Amino acid sequence: MPQTITRGYKTLLDEANAKIRTVPVTEAMSLHGREDVVFVDLRDPRELEREGRIPGAVHCPRGMLEFWIDPESPYHKPAFAQDKTYLFFCAAGWRSALSAATAQDMGLKPVAHMEGGFTAWKKVGGAIESTEPKKT
Numbered sequence: 001m002p003q004t005i006t007r008g009y010k011t012l013l014d015e016a017n018a019k020i021r022t023v024p025v026t027e028a029m030s031l032h033g034r035e036d037v038v039f040v041d042l043r044d045p046r047e048l049e050r051e052g053r054i055p056g057a058v059h060c061p062r063g064m065l066e067f068w069i070d071p072e073s074p075y076h077k078p079a080f081a082q083d084k085t086y087l088f089f090c091a092a093g094w095r096s097a098l099s100a101a102t103a104q105d106m107g108l109k110p111v112a113h114m115e116g117g118f119t120a121w122k123k124v125g126g127a128i129e130s131t132e133p134k135k136t
């Protein structure tokens with residue numbers, strides 16, 4: 001029997017976007033490199049290897065987000081314990097919207113997400129560096 005999805009991704013995105021701050025990519029470029037702003041890259045490792053990364057961004061695979069943010073979690077990362085603005089991004093802006101809303105719900109602040117994600121960043125000529133594949 002097929003499943004009935006009662007709250008689809010569009011609803012989730014609409015709800016997230018209604019409560020978070022969205023930063024246009026041109027504004028994000030002016031924030032890049034500032035000491036008081038942390039860029040958080042939510043993409044999967046393979047996307048970083050394929051597309052490159054924004055220099056200085058913290059890579060947080062989306063699946064670990066809540067556990068890296070919460071200081072009570074055994075997986076907590078100090079990168080999320082700073083008195084700074086957190087600017088989330090992914091490839092196109094969907095994962096970052098959901099993640100920014102979750103982070104905000106958890107109490108992280110201030111939080112925003114970059115409109116259009118890495119794709120938009122690349123299009124406007126934002127700084128990119130290559131990522132070496134992890135040796136196993």
Ligand SMILES: O=S(=O)([O-])[S-]
Pocket residue numbers: 090091092093094095096117
């Ligand atoms: O989440 S996504 O916008 O990068 S497909």
